[in-house]
Amino acid sequence: MSDANMVIYLKVWRQANGAAEGKFVDYKVDTVSPDMSFLEMFDVLNNELVKKGEDPIAFDHDCREGICGMCSMMINGKAHGGQLNTTTCQLHMRKFKSGDSIVVEPWRSRAFPLVKDLAVDRSAFDKIIQAGGYVSASTGNAPDANANLIPKTIADIAMDAAACIGCGACVASCPNGSAMLFMGAKISQLAVLPQGEPESAKRTLNMVKTHDELLFGNCTNHAECVATCPKGISMEHIARMNREYTKATFSYFEPKNAGGAG
């Protein structure tokens, strides 16, 4: 730990709301400690702005321990700042040097309309989940928890996928603005588990359709999402989603073809 003060020059995107015009504004923060998190530097700056009677910078954050998925800053062009497996709230100023200039922008995607400054509306993610990202097990239906055996290897794959925090870094990083890593993780988690398997075809088709309607782009294997995902979600889940989608396309047409095929 060190008490040394760092000076940081920030270039922050300011925009009053989705309809207003936005621009970069320069700020100098000269009381930065290397032990501060990136968001605590913004707290300090905001306190200074309030004291000067200026409008503080809006940014999303909540748990500040890397699990709620609310924080979302594009830092020097990298979602969450580019430190491996790290959310913005867990990024610390010792990763920067005194005198550094840092550009901070919101997630930019058609599907994530801007709320204010660095905060965006990610409700499109909820809509993707509503399209099928669940197992239809109403309360009270469940058999004993050990009634279905699930090999550890399968449970581990499901857990790897389920670790997604829904922050949207994948979308913000993708040149196509695709949410396929987010969606693939959920489809993959439920497809490998016996509980989720019965609904997999319908789930996959509905979720992909909804994803496209919400104006997310397609995946063209840039893998920029994987590079910036703070939870290390793997491309294999996009691959599994594609497989489920192909399977679903066939199984979806099966009943129709049954009558007509000669």
Next chain:
Amino acid sequence: MSSSNKLDPKIPDGPLAQKWDKHRFDSKLVNPANKRKYSVIVVGTGLAGASAAATLAELGYNVSSFCIQDSSRRAHSIAAQGGINAAKNYQNDGDSIQRLFYDTVKGGDYRAREANVYRLAQVSNNIIDQMVAQGVPFAREYGGYLDNRSFGGAQVSRTFYARGQTGQQLLLGAYSGMMKMVAKGKIKEYNRREMLDLVVVNGQARGIITRNLVNGELERHVADAVLLCTGGYGNVFFLSTNAMASNVTAAWRAHKRGAYMANPCFTQIHPTCIPVHGDYQSKLTLMSESLRNDGRVWVPKKKDETRKPNDIPEEDRDYYLERVYPSFGNLAPRDVSSRQAKYRTDEGLGVGPTKLAVYLDFRDAIKRDGLSTIAGKYGNLFEMYERIVGEDPYKTPMMIYPAVHYTMGGLWVDYNLQSTIPGLHVLGEANFSDHGANRLGASALMQGLADGYFVIPYTLGHYFASNKIEKVSTDHEAFAEAETKVKQQSDKLLSLKGSRTVDEFHRDLGHIMWEEVGMARSEQGLKKAISDIRKLKDQFWKDVNVPGNSGNYNFELHKAQRVADFLELGELMALDALERNESCGGHFRTEYQSQDGEAVRDDEKFCHVAAWEWTGEGKSPIRHVEELKYENVKLATRSYK
């Protein structure tokens, strides 16, 4: 002190093990066609709120769900690490519903209601079944069976877990159930909303006033019942392991409308958190209790020790938990371990730049088991520590210190989870009911889901079926009155344009709370706290600086409204602690301790719940009492020596 018939806990008759079954049978039902005619407001989307919203919607009720974050998936239940308890006895190690019940009552230092705790233990098993059915990827053994681990305060392995992210996986399970019902049109979601008042019509909770946090507008919502699932109030201490937006406002404003606040002084301070390192700090991060299985806690024997920890030889180290509690050692319970850390730093033996930390050392464990074994057990926690502190815990001891983590106190509820306001039900951490004066690890997730999935669906139906609920619209004068009150408060806050920021006031409040209403409390200190909080509150209402106006996304205003409530709650917590002349669980009064510094309860005078009634601004609240009757567990002194 007075007894009140409002505090009838409505515990069903009969033997403990049959109370819940009997009560379910005795409860009235609402037939499926009529359920469609009822509407329910659910505030909060953590484990309690999400499970309640999903289940009530499945039953056919029309649910409106409110959350403060941008998505209901982000409620703070998501941050729970360790696990969730259930009495499955899959390990064949002697667990049972009776044992989970007993451990929870004892862990709570005999200040919880027996009947509620027994029901919690009963439904714990259904929770695991339900969550597995929803696709929660709990840890498994190679044969495919569910794995368990042990946690503090229990001698059996009953904790189910999903890596170090159990809360996240359970919450996403409950959230997915909610999303299913949103898609079916049975739940209407209101995100980025904050509840700012409860609307009571003819003595019944009938609606809420919310602020749309994005555009600042105040909104009126009406329903046939209101469920508060808004979590705990640990952020009254400014620094805690709670999320930034966690607050008491919804519960506090319900309190001011007539809901009694029970045992507000019961706060859990968790021993292993990353210490405070600067004034700018915004929150504290928990390091899982499991680390104490292998880490040894110590401080230097000498004050003003200047050597680096690894250069301090064995004879100059005090492994104080092992010294004071030879049989439990480093695994002494949370409240006890926290207090001992405080004793050491009070003696001037703390370490690190602030001297408010102790070492948690893995040197001996690494020597014994090898680096890869320790990395296998705790790798992700060590990584998180290094990210935050910038030091490698494999090479140099971790520095840890206690931090506020959970609040056992909350709004008073009866066996049906109904508050003293008919129609207002309170679930999860927001109520006071199940954990007494100290919560055991892995029991918070259990309680949130028990309340939401398996209790409220029955008790709410009974409320609807046995009460007449008039038709009311948001034009009713009670809505106008409540909205005006909220508006007047925000106008006042915005008009002050004083010299100090909201955070500065909040930090000052946190400092008073931590010093006087924290790990050790005394009559003198609590009286000082009350007077200091009153002064701070006066300054706040004269000198706070809330920039801007209410017509947009003004988070300084949102924070100011929360801090206004924290200032009032803080005073009540100090008063509650002052009136409880005993030490129990997380409530430690320095006057009531044994010669060796352990808590001394007074079961004669204080085996009860203190439930506080709001009587108006500037007026003294009234302390009501619900006597706790122990018919199945014998009151005994906890000892860990």
